[in-house]
Amino acid sequence: MNFDDTPEEAAFRAEARRWIEANAPRHLEAELKRASFASSGIESEDPMAASKAWQKKKAEGGWACLHWPKEYGGRAATPIERVIFGQEEGVYGALSGPFIIGHGMCGPTVMTWASEDWKRKLLPPLASGEEIWCQLFSEPAGGSDLAGLRTKAEPAKDGSGDWIINGSKVWTSGAQHSQWGLLITRTDPNVPKHKGLTMFFLRMDSPGVEVRPIKQANGQSGFNEVFFNDVRIPDSQRLGAVGQGWEVSLTTLMNERLSIGSGMSNGFPELFRYCLEAEIDGKPAVDDSNVRSKLAQFAVRQSGLKYTGMRAITALSKGQTPGPENSIGKLVAGANMQDLSMFALDLQGQAGVAWDEDSPQNGRFQGMLMRSPATRIEGGSDEILRNIIGERVLGLPGDIRVDKDVAFKDIPTSGRTKA
Template identity: 85%
Template sequence: MDFEDTKEEAAFRSEVRAWLDANAPKHLEAELKRASFGSSAIESEDPMAAAKAWQKKKAEAGWACLHWPEEYGGGARTPMERVIWGQEEGAYAALSSPFIIGHGMCGPTVMAWASEEQKQERLPPLASGEEIWCQLFSEPAGGSDLAGLRTRAVKADDGSGDWIVNGQKIWTSGAQHSDWGLLIARTDPDVPKHKGLTMFFLSMKTPGVEVRPIKQVNGQSGFNEVFFNDVRIPDSQRLGDVGQGWQVSLTTLMNERLSIGSGMSTGFPELFEYCLDVEVEGRPAVDDAAVRSKLAQIAVKQSGLKYTGMRALTALSKGETPGPENSIGKLVAGATMQELAMYALDLQGESGVIWDETSPQNGRFQAILMRSPATRIEGGSDEILRNIIGERVLGLPGDIRVDKNVPFKDIPTSGRSKA
């Protein structure tokens, strides 16, 4: 793959730079550059208002959702143009974090499975940042076994064709800010667990939907519990056929791992900069051979992530859909982020236990460390991703699954009542 800009790409890059120079919210740049994964990017103003304003400005100029068709609010740009935009947007990309799930996961699923009328109605407000979407998948009793979910959807007995949903979801990112959600529920407990699922989308303002933010160890509440109490969903808001929910969910999951893995920063530039500044035994840390060795190890992983992501984008540019190999980026990035943060705190010594305005680097690495364990669970745990890579990429024998062909209602539940 040639990483030099073609003549057309160079012209596009110049166009992007000119627009950003004229329109980017430069008064927020310093805050955005100081932000790290796990800490708030903006404190001088309402971060959600700033994010929506930036997304709206991009949408009005044709820079929103560059990979989407224009008729759905996108930019209809090539994968490489999308890469160039990301490179040039830089720190301002952090303003788009509330929309990552909608743009990278829910939107592509709606685009693949909804009716044309629904696409025209739901996707443009999502692209412009007017509406935010969340992904209602994980459940308390399911762990990483998505197909083991217990939220039930049954047909209403009034002949309307509507579905009545009862159950609970957990670890739902951004649910407290979301207008719409993508929901997978069990509609048939009499068949094996992967076959009895159905996918829906619904307004988060629907009566019976309750969102409870979860206070995390880093002091934030990015994740939520979501409860469904006799929530009524029209059958017209079903994606795919009844019982086809697992197949629909794979569209979401493949895009999820591409979005998370390709867009996740490990914090390496920040660590490298820190090692240039901090002193160890009276000398800059980078002068120490052991420190340089550690930096080199992380740099190799960072480079591998970069070019693995480029391969995925090359596949997309050829019209291919995201595949199981995209699990590699998410698996490596999450572990590297945690390793890097722990090493940075080791370099800080006793001051590494401080996390306030007096913390070294403004508490950047403390924030990364507190948030990083979640990266190894969300979007598929490390163990699940290794199984996917081993079985679907390397062709290794699959795990023994004793519940594979067992009706869901007959699967033991460790003391819980059957569905």
């Protein structure tokens, strides 16, 4: 690939830079420089309000969801132009955190599977940040086996054609802030588990929906439990055919792994700066050969993630759908975040135990370490991703699945009620 801008791309970059310089919230720049994968870094005002204000301004200027069609709130830009804008947006891109799931996962799924009327109704307010979406997939008893979900969707008995939902989801990011959610359910327990699923979207303020935030180790509550008690959903809010939910979910999952892997803060620039500032035996840490060796390893990983991401961008620029190879970026990025933050805290010594405004790098690496275990689970655990890469990218033999042709209701359970 040639990474130099074409004349058209250079002109686009100049236009984006002028707009950002004229409109960016400069008063937040210092705080945003402290942003990490766990936090926007904003403390002087409501982070959600700041994020919505910046997203609204981008939408009004024609810079929101650049690659989406104009009628859905985008700009019909090329994938490369989207990357260029992200490069020019710089630290202000941290304000996009609340919209990553909606813009990167739910939006593409709605765009692929919803009716034209629903697309025109749902996508523009999603692009502008007016509405936030969440992804209602994982369940307490399912672990990493999404197809093992037990939330039921049954036809309403009043003949209305609506569906009645009962069950629960867990680890739902941003549910407490969301107006809409993508919901995958089981509609037929009499067929193998991957075939009896159906996807819906619903208002999160629907009667019978309860959201309970989960307190995390890093002090935040980004994840939630969500409970459904006789929630009614119109059939018009179904995505795909009845029983086609697994296929629909793959659209979401492929975009999810691309979004998580490409959007994850790797922390390497901050670690390098810290190694220039920190001392070992009275000398800069970077002078230590062991430190330089570790920095070299992290630099190689960062480079690999960058160019693997560029491969995905190239595929998108050719009109291709994100594929299983995007699991590579997510797998490496999650482990890299954990390894890098642990190394940084080792360099801090006893100071690494503290986590406050006086901590080195404002506690960035402490926050990364507390958040990093979740990155190795969400969007597919490390084990799931390795299977995907082995089977679908490298062509290795698949795992033995004894339940492949067994009806879901007949799959043995331990301490659980059958569907």
